[in-house]
Amino acid sequence: MSPPSTLAVHRRRFVRAGAGLSLLVAAPSLVRAETLVPTPAQTEGPFYPVAMPADSDSDLVTVRGAPAAARGVVTYVSGRVRDTSGRLLAGAQVQIWQCDVHGIYDHPGEGRERARRDAGFQGFGQTTTGADGSWRFRTIRPVAYAGRTPHIHFRIVAADGRRLTTQMYVAGETGNERDGVLRAIRDERQRQNVIVSLSPSGGPEPGALSGTFEIVLA
DSSP, rough: OOOOOOHHHHHOOOOOOOOHHHHHHHHHGGGGGGGOOOOOOOOTTTOSSSSSOOOOSSOOOTTOOOOSSSSSSSSEEEEEEETTOBBBOOOEEEEEOOTTTTTSSSSSSGGGGGGGGOTTTTOOOOOOTTTTSEEEEEOOOOOOBBTBBBBBEEEEOOSSSSEEEEEEEEEOOOGGGOOOOHHHHOOHHHOOOOOOOEEEOOOOSSEEEEEEOOEEEO
């Protein structure tokens, strides 16, 4: 039998390539099979509010009735809530809580230290995601305290009942390598996803920072 002609070989290769393309067109689910990495669950810690503060909106820098705004570097943190398929989750409740510029939480567990707490810092805030899954808080840059690198606690409750408690960290902090809670995240991708870069916001507040924290629910 004589070997196939060059034209016949190219024709067969073209047919095989076309068949592969047809398979992808006919089965788009194969293209969408890749999923987003879920945000890791982390400890709630001992300082979730015992009672919700009277002022618990998404602006933690200004407290109604307080004589002055919070001390610290104003920081805008925003992002979206999605599931692992990339679907944006509207109507999810997003809560955050963190210590003040002195490293003190608004919590009875702080004992006598609570008397030194910055009364101008709300310490806790909450909001609901929009139709595009977006959320936004105005807070202060988190600070370190004994045994912990700077972080902000998050609790997310989706409209379908799914829940997640996690923490957000600041890129470049030397304490990140020593923080036991952060190091407990074994998946490198998940660990990197909770570390957020903060940079000048470019907005009307001089010196303010901003960062984006994308949250993915499993």
